[in-house]
Amino acid sequence: MEKIKIGIAGFGFMGHCHADTLKTIDEIELTAVADTNPEQLKDAPAGVKVFKSMEEMLKGADMDAVIISTPNITHLEMVEMAAKAKKAIICEKPAAMSVKEFDQMTAVTKENNVLFTVHQQRRWDTDYCIMKEVYDKNMVGDVYVIKSQLYGFNGYMHDWHVFPELGGGMLYDWGVHLIDQILNMVNAPMESLYADLKNVINENVDDYFNIMIRFKNGVTAEIELGTYYLTPKRAWFIGGNKGSAMIDGFAGEGKIVRTSHLLQNVPGKITMTAAGPTRSFGPAAPGLLVEEPLPQVNVSHRDYFLHFIRSYYQKEEIMIKPEQVRKVLCVMDAVRESAKTGKAISLEL
Amino acid sequence: MEKIKIGIAGFGFMGHCHADTLKTIDEIELTAVADTNPEQLKDAPAGVKVFKSMEEMLKGADMDAVIISTPNITHLEMVEMAAKAKKAIICEKPAAMSVKEFDQMTAVTKENNVLFTVHQQRRWDTDYCIMKEVYDKNMVGDVYVIKSQLYGFNGYMHDWHVFPELGGGMLYDWGVHLIDQILNMVNAPMESLYADLKNVINENVDDYFNIMIRFKNGVTAEIELGTYYLTPKRAWFIGGNKGSAMIDGFAGEGKIVRTSHLLQNVPGKITMTAAGPTRSFGPAAPGLLVEEPLPQVNVSHRDYFLHFIRSYYQKEEIMIKPEQVRKVLCVMDAVRESAKTGKAISLEL
Numbered sequence: 001m002e003k004i005k006i007g008i009a010g011f012g013f014m015g016h017c018h019a020d021t022l023k024t025i026d027e028i029e030l031t032a033v034a035d036t037n038p039e040q041l042k043d044a045p046a047g048v049k050v051f052k053s054m055e056e057m058l059k060g061a062d063m064d065a066v067i068i069s070t071p072n073i074t075h076l077e078m079v080e081m082a083a084k085a086k087k088a089i090i091c092e093k094p095a096a097m098s099v100k101e102f103d104q105m106t107a108v109t110k111e112n113n114v115l116f117t118v119h120q121q122r123r124w125d126t127d128y129c130i131m132k133e134v135y136d137k138n139m140v141g142d143v144y145v146i147k148s149q150l151y152g153f154n155g156y157m158h159d160w161h162v163f164p165e166l167g168g169g170m171l172y173d174w175g176v177h178l179i180d181q182i183l184n185m186v187n188a189p190m191e192s193l194y195a196d197l198k199n200v201i202n203e204n205v206d207d208y209f210n211i212m213i214r215f216k217n218g219v220t221a222e223i224e225l226g227t228y229y230l231t232p233k234r235a236w237f238i239g240g241n242k243g244s245a246m247i248d249g250f251a252g253e254g255k256i257v258r259t260s261h262l263l264q265n266v267p268g269k270i271t272m273t274a275a276g277p278t279r280s281f282g283p284a285a286p287g288l289l290v291e292e293p294l295p296q297v298n299v300s301h302r303d304y305f306l307h308f309i310r311s312y313y314q315k316e317e318i319m320i321k322p323e324q325v326r327k328v329l330c331v332m333d334a335v336r337e338s339a340k341t342g343k344a345i346s347l348e349l
Numbered sequence: 350m351e352k353i354k355i356g357i358a359g360f361g362f363m364g365h366c367h368a369d370t371l372k373t374i375d376e377i378e379l380t381a382v383a384d385t386n387p388e389q390l391k392d393a394p395a396g397v398k399v400f401k402s403m404e405e406m407l408k409g410a411d412m413d414a415v416i417i418s419t420p421n422i423t424h425l426e427m428v429e430m431a432a433k434a435k436k437a438i439i440c441e442k443p444a445a446m447s448v449k450e451f452d453q454m455t456a457v458t459k460e461n462n463v464l465f466t467v468h469q470q471r472r473w474d475t476d477y478c479i480m481k482e483v484y485d486k487n488m489v490g491d492v493y494v495i496k497s498q499l500y501g502f503n504g505y506m507h508d509w510h511v512f513p514e515l516g517g518g519m520l521y522d523w524g525v526h527l528i529d530q531i532l533n534m535v536n537a538p539m540e541s542l543y544a545d546l547k548n549v550i551n552e553n554v555d556d557y558f559n560i561m562i563r564f565k566n567g568v569t570a571e572i573e574l575g576t577y578y579l580t581p582k583r584a585w586f587i588g589g590n591k592g593s594a595m596i597d598g599f600a601g602e603g604k605i606v607r608t609s610h611l612l613q614n615v616p617g618k619i620t621m622t623a624a625g626p627t628r629s630f631g632p633a634a635p636g637l638l639v640e641e642p643l644p645q646v647n648v649s650h651r652d653y654f655l656h657f658i659r660s661y662y663q664k665e666e667i668m669i670k671p672e673q674v675r676k677v678l679c680v681m682d683a684v685r686e687s688a689k690t691g692k693a694i695s696l697e698l
Contacts, residue, residue: 025445056360121615144547144549145545145557145559145575145578150630152629152630153608153633153637153638154629154630158629170363170629173629174629191691192691192692194543194561194693196494196561196563196567196569198493198567199613200493200588200590201590208493208494208588210494210571212543212545212559212560212561214545214691218544218547220547220559222559226494226588227587227629228588228590228593228608229494229593229594230592230606230607230608231586231593231595231606231639232630232632232633234630237580238577239549239557239575239577239579241550241577243579244577244579244580245580257504257578257579257580259577262550262687276366276470276474277649280501280503280507280519280523280576280580281499281501281503281520281523281583283581284502284581288502289502289579289581317433320590330646338693341635342540342541342563342695343541343692343693344543344687344691344692344693346691
């Protein structure tokens with residue numbers, strides 16, 4: 001099978017990550033990299049052609065597909081150029097700055113009949129895939145709440161991410177992943193959304209958000225991220241009527257907790273706590289709480305590209321579908337509107 | 350100083366708690382207890398007159414004040430009787446089933462010129478008082494988020510609390526405390542509120558809620574309670590731009606965490622996690638996170654009654670003011686409306 005020849009437009013942080021990953025994949029050959037900043041090209045892999053712009057790369061490189069990892073605001077322009085040059089396209093996330101922009105992208109890629117997908121590789125995160133299996137297999141019964149939390153100590157963001165005019169901010173950077181994961185997990189119509197979006201440390205871009213989404217199937221999801229929330233962790237919680245599943249850490253360390261029996265309506269043993277007597281919130285009787293391991297999964301971001309290869313050769317349907325990417329961008333627009341107005345936004349999605 | 354003679358109407362769980370507390374207070378004499386259920390009166394303290402109803406107690410007991418600890422739906426009727434009998438009134442929480450009911454209570458108590466307050470004793474909880482001091486003294490800088498969380502393993506609630514027609518459910522039982530604490534801490538006008546309210550294990554009453562309140566001073570508070578949320582804890586988090594304060598447990602165990610310096614906008618050291626490279630959410634460099642102890646407080650629920658005595662003798666203003674109690678009930682009404690409609694509720698309070 002012939003190798004897929006790929007070029008990378010934008011050889012910054014993610015561009016370098018992609019080059020490193022592609023090195024490990026036999027079915028792909030990295031043939032070119034382009035960046036407007038010569039500094040970024042200094043450590044381009046040996047034998048790879050370097051170009052000072054996407055235009056030049058599209059003219060001069062031998063490529064079947066292009067990975068777009070330029071700053072967010074340039075994605076539309078890059079996708080248009082690549083589509084017209086008939087290249088298959090992997091665009092970094094967020095694909096677009098708005099739903100409107102994304103619709104222009106899908107139009108031009110359809111018009112030119114090129115494969116178009118987005119690098120939503122966090123659908124292959126270990127922590128996420130474990131929780132998705134808990135959800136899909138009803139391991140904690142009927143789910144009433146799902147929490148996805150990401151907290152860090154790093155008040156300041158990096159490079160162009162601190163500039164709104166370049167598409168900076170954490171909602172664009174990580175929000176797009178965390179929302180995509182939740183929509184892909186719950187996969188049900190939404191009822192409404194309410195969100196808080198703040199600049200805590202960064203003057204110009206958001207670095208904290210908390211999003212509550214109520215789905216029509218009775219599940220409520222809460223997605224919270226803080227870059228200056230000083231209990232650094234990547235945490236998940238799924239609460240159901242047959243137990244709770246929890247994770248702390250990208251590696252998916254965690255457990256499922258159940259009660260050995262459900263307490264019936266009883267007078268209730270009165271437990272004295274530091275805050276006086278309580279019947280509902282004292283310590284659990286020994287043996288009441290039972291722990292089980294979480295399911296195991298075996299995934300990596302490399303799988304995103306292995307999947308891309310299969311779809312490139314039409315052996316499987318693309319998993320990151322434009323209509324899904326569009327839905328995430330609709331939610332992101334709604335988050336900004338809710339945060340601005342203080343109103344809940346109805347979502348007929 | 351003459352002792353305040355107090356009677357207790359409703360000698361169930363809370364009635365007994367009150368009797369135990371009053372025993373420890375010299376300035377108060379428990380003279381009577383009343384309950385419609387003879388079983389409850391069997392262990393009435395020696396020397397205390399027992400009555401089979403509030404009416405009988407108001408006729409036959411020597412009382413200056415009455416504590417009302419009957420089921421929630423009977424509070425209005427009890428307050429009306431006690432006010433007309435010119436007794437000072439301590440009513441259990443929630444004072445009323447609705448704002449409308451509470452307005453009737455304040456009317457009748459004003460009319461009869463009797464002291465009327467509500468047993469919102471959790472303003473004297475250790476965990477709460479510590480966090481209030483962190484907030485009041487700006488110990489973590491400008492606050493952007495406050496979380497108050499209460500999770501338990503006890504899916505089923507007790508006694509009359511499982512019956513909606515008696516005013517059961519966790520929003521009435523604990524919600525009223527958690528909301529009162531937050532309003533008393535932030536003490537600023539509210540912008541809007543969005544809430545989720547569910548029956549997870551109990552068929553007939555709510556046993557899970559999550560309430561997001563955005564205040565006009567820029568603080569967002571989240572109040573969450575789950576009776577079948579299997580990481581049992583009483584947790585607080587206050588996030589500010591100068592650090593984070595956190596508590597786990599009614600006794601107030603916790604810490605303040607700060608960063609030794611704020612990271613400026615830099616290319617950012619790339620940290621490899623189980624979920625690929627990240628610059629914002631990798632582990633903290635050694636020494637970056639600095640811990641400090643939380644402030645110490647010395648409070649107990651007994652203080653509620655010591656305060657009541659001082660206000661009874663007009664030595665200090667009552668701290669649980671009817672207008673504050675009313676505001677909490679307005680928020681609870683808004684919580685139910687938001688949960689029912691999926692809309693955010695604007696609160697001009």
